[in-house]
Amino acid sequence: MTQEPTETAVTPHAEGLDPGGPEDGARTESVRDAFARLYADGRAYASAEADKQKLRLSIVGVGVRNAAVLGLVALMLAFASIVALLVGLVVALSRHLDPLWATLIVTGGGLLVTVLLLLMAKGCITRMKKAITP
Numbered sequence: 001m002t003q004e005p006t007e008t009a010v011t012p013h014a015e016g017l018d019p020g021g022p023e024d025g026a027r028t029e030s031v032r033d034a035f036a037r038l039y040a041d042g043r044a045y046a047s048a049e050a051d052k053q054k055l056r057l058s059i060v061g062v063g064v065r066n067a068a069v070l071g072l073v074a075l076m077l078a079f080a081s082i083v084a085l086l087v088g089l090v091v092a093l094s095r096h097l098d099p100l101w102a103t104l105i106v107t108g109g110g111l112l113v114t115v116l117l118l119l120m121a122k123g124c125i126t127r128m129k130k131a132i133t134p
Helices: 030-095 099-132
Strands: none
Touching: 030 099
8 A cells, every 4th residue: 555645536516506606516507407408408319319210210221122123123034034944945845846845845844843842832831830839
């Protein structure tokens, strides 16, 4: 330990206190004024927080909208690519078969793949339902 005295903390004078008055530290601000100021500060904080949340929501909204538009364009392009593939299969098969038979084979194959994918989706939903039921 040291022999020197510790420093004392000096409290700065708060706003609204009169340091030079007859009673040092006497309040010149009433409790009503303090509560009115507290209420005004609370309203200002709530308003600023609401504005911040509105801005965040608008940023999220723009991002979701852009992602949805880009996803829709990608989905349309995927469908167009599938149609082009199927037309190409019909053309390729029509060299070896009658064009009507080539069309029927490609259509039947496409429907068969569709049914298999739907059955797989049904299985996923059934497993999910079993997993979440108590």
